[in-house]
Amino acid sequence: MVVLALRRLTQTAAVLAVACVLAFAMAKNAGDPVAQMLGNSATTQDQADLRHKLGLDRPAAEQMWRYASSMATGDFGTSYQYGRPVLALVAERIPATAELSIVAGVLSLLIALPLGMCAAEKPDTFAARAGMAFASIGVSLPTFMLGTLAVIFLAGRWRLFPSFGRGEVIDLGFWSTGLLTASGWRSIVLPACTLALFQAATIAKIVRAEALAAYAAPHIVAARARGLPEAVVRRHVARTITVPVATVTAVQFGTIVAYAIVTESVFQWPGLGSLLIGAVRSADVPVLAAYVVLAAGFFTAMSFVVDVLQIRLDPRVRDAAETMP
Known part of the structure; x- marks a missing residue:
């Protein structure tokens, strides 16, 4: 475990x-922030004075x-658009994105797990086929x-939610x-459901495929032949598919954060996605660069979580990790 952690830290760096x-390379080619900040009347x-003040006249x-060097010390610079430290802007937006992603992730699991298991347990029923059709859509x-x-x-038309x-x-x-207020819950319903639907459909398909393979395993077939109650069989199947489903769920949570950019722009949700879109429009180089680095760090952390889950849940992976040099 220690070796894996050290290896992951090296990879993360x-x-x-x-x-x-x-x-930095992408942000430098995103546009001229000086022109965006001063406008056409400057x-x-x-423009030369501002470029010198921002250090943009120095070699690349x-x-x-x-x-x-600044980023290594936790200083992501100052936003050109807002004139404030980038880290402070990100810290203000993280709660909104985190709450939206967590609610969407929980909602996707509540939909996907029963749907996938039902479709695998009774694949020829109308409910199973309708559920998989819903997942495909x-x-x-x-x-x-x-x-x-x-x-x-x-x-707009029915005025059920903001x-x-x-x-x-x-x-x-x-x-x-906003999860402690009624208006906060009403506001999060539409973006969370929109964000959760794609993830729920993906996870449901994976749960169904893994559960079908588990139901076809010899020990499950033998258990059914011996007349074990279906609840007991279902429990064995759920235990069998825990590792792949947990792995996929952890990866999908990273995807939820990525898709949150689109969802936040549609619903004007004040999270990291709207901050990024505003930075793209105004060529705000420090914000763009900080977002890319933080996103890379987040996905690397989620990859480490997947490895830990596999080691904790699968004895075969745990034994292989312990024998690693």
Whole structure:
């Protein structure tokens, strides 16, 4: 376990270094932040002064070194658009994105697990086929289309839920949450359901495939032949598919965070996604670079979580990890 952790830390450092270089290169070609900040009425001298103040007139290698050195100490620079430290902006937006992702993740599991297990246990029933048809539709429809339809009908025409915003938010000092207010829950329903549908459809298909393979295993077939209650058989099947389903779920949570960008833009959710889109429009290089690096770090952390889950849940993987040099 210690060897795995050290190896993962080394890989994480390498991934973050590469992400830092790529983020800087992409951000440098995203546009001219000086023109965005000053507008068309600025003189050439005004642009030159601001470019010098921001350090954009220095060689690219020097800019890259200064940026990487600052990032290594936790300083992601100052936003060109807001004039505030990037880390402070990110910290303000993380609660909104985290709550949306967690609610969507829990909702996707509540839909996917029973749906996949039911489709595997009784694959020839109408309910199983209808559930898999629903899963196929959920996988096929783009997230932005689902969100737009939800805004048009559920929020616009029928006025069941708010179409934008986070609702009333309570500041707890270290965290801001809308989950403690009624308007906050009403506001999160549409974006969370939109974000959860694609993930639920994907996980349901994987659960069904793994459960079908488990039901066809010799020990499960023998257990059914001996007349064991279906609840006992189902428990054995659930135990068998725990490792692959937990692994896929951890990976899918990273995907939920990625898809949150699209969902947040549709519902004007004040999270990291809206911050990123605003940074792209204004060529806010520090915010763009920080987002890419933080996203790379998050996905690397989720990969480590997947490895730990496999070691903890599967004795075969645990034995292999213990024998690693």
